[in-house]
Amino acid sequence: MQTLSGRSRAAAGGRGAPAAPRPGARRATLCRPAPAAAAAEARTHEGGVFVRMEGQPLLELAGGHRAVPLLEPTVQRVPFAMALRIIDPGAAPAQVLGAGAGSGSDDAVELHYVLGGAGSLLGAAGDSQPVGPGDSVLAAPGGATFAVDAGAGAAALVLLQLLLPGKLLRDVAAGQRSAFTDPGELGLSPEWAAPSVVKAGRLTQEMMCSLLSPEAMHSAHAEARAAAAAAAAATASLDDGDAPNNGAEVLVSPLAGGRLVRKRSLSGVRAWQLPNATNQLALLFGPHTDPGMSLTFGVEMFEPGHRTARHIHTAAFEMFIVLGGEGVGISNSDKVPLRAGDVAVFPPHVVHAIDNPSARRLYCLQMMLPNDMFAEFVTSGSLLDPLDRDDMAGIITGTC
Known part of the structure; x- marks a missing residue:
């Protein structure tokens, strides 16, 4: 990703090359067996961190x-977990989800x-x-806890859970560049890192496919959207119909704490065409929704044949999680193939890029x-x- 002028860059010129025409037919999503030699551990390529989802430890929680x-600060040396x-159908609602609940810190920002799958975000009263699929939930620090319930449906509710250090974000918002301290001092203690958790094997490609099969995803997405439409009349929206990111954002009262929990749907969000580039970014959370929020989160789309200009960030960590398609992650002089389920993190001063040499x-x-x-750079497009x-x-x- 390229920063604004004034930030250090490793390459001049445009952000991306002209893209090949977008094909009309879409490829069916297929499960592929993981390569026999695939390593479960995170792979570090000259500064960048690459993690393949399948093969990682599967833990049983309460x-x-x-x-x-997938990522732990003290292991991968990144400022988030x-x-x-x-959450399996019929399981107890996940009370541990939410800033300060089960994270070992009352100063964690939680992003999901x-x-x-499909479920419910439970609030007070x-x-x-x-x-459902494509929804994001953000809980600010301050002990605002909430719960997620998978209900009694046929499929498990599957989420990506991110724990972010609240102090770091506040310092940056206040103009302090003290940014990244030692990962061990960030105060992030994920529930899954507790000594009491039980290891139940490793996540296989087949298991990932069963959790995230296209049929289950389509069904859950339709179910969640229908329920959201039914609840829309009783829910206050923060966006008006002409807003750039009218993604049906709603506020939910927390079970505890005074800060509201924010939920945003990907459906209806408008993407930005990045300046002088072929890639697009649908922003979900960031300073455009909350001026005091010093992070950016969204879905980025790379056209076939896209080539990102090689660049660095002087202070930011950039992370990509591949949802669909295939690409190549550039980390300094190394090239790493990426496919659905892969995670790539580029620390400050690492020359990096994401290319899409495929036809989709x-x-x-x-x-x-x-x-x-x-x-600010994205919304200048x-x-x-x-x-x-x-x-x-x-x-x-x-995803599968």
Whole structure:
């Protein structure tokens, strides 16, 4: 990702090359066996961190929940923690989700992205909001706890859970560049890192496919959207109809604490065409929704044949999680193949890029921490129409 002028860059010129025409037919999502030699450990390539989801440890947590750790500050030396969270149908609501609940810190910002299944976001006084594939939930620090319930449906509710250090974000928002201390001092103690958790094997490609099958994703997405439409009349929206990111953002009263929990749907969000580039970014959270928020989170789409200009960020960590398609991650002089389920993190001063040499669109979750003027750069581009049906299909059903 390229920063604004004034930030250090490793390459001059445009952000991306002209893209090949977008094919009309979409490839069916297929399960592929993991290579026999695939390593479960994170792979560090000259400064960049690359993690393949399949092969990671599968942990049994309390209440019928499971977790697959993907990033830990003290292991990968990054200023956040991330895991795949699996809530099986009929399991107790995940009370541990939420800033300060089960994270070992009352100063954690929690960000969740729903990959599969359908459930409910439970708030105070019995209020709830449906959640399904493509939904994001953000809880600010301060002890605001909430719960996610998978209900009694046929499929597990599968989320990506991110724990972000609240102090770091506040320092950056206040103009302090003290940014990244030792990862061990960030105060992030994920529930899945507790000594009491039980290891139940490793996440296989087949298991990932069963959790995130296209059929289950389509069904859950339709169910969640129908429930959201039914609840819309009783829910206050923060966006007006002409807003650039009218993604049906709603507020939910927390079970505890005074800060509201924010939920945003990907459906209806308008993407930005990045300046002088072929890639697009649908922003979900960032300074454009909350001026005091020093992070950027959204879905980035790379056209076939796209080549990102090689660049660095002087202060920010940039992370990509591949949702659908295939690409190549550039980390200094190294090139790393990327496919659905892969995670790539580029620390400050690492020359990096994401290329899409394939014939189909590449879809990734993207986060910049801190924002480092990135949202301002993105919104200086061209505002596009809301995500179309093909894009939603590629994002929602392209994970396996």
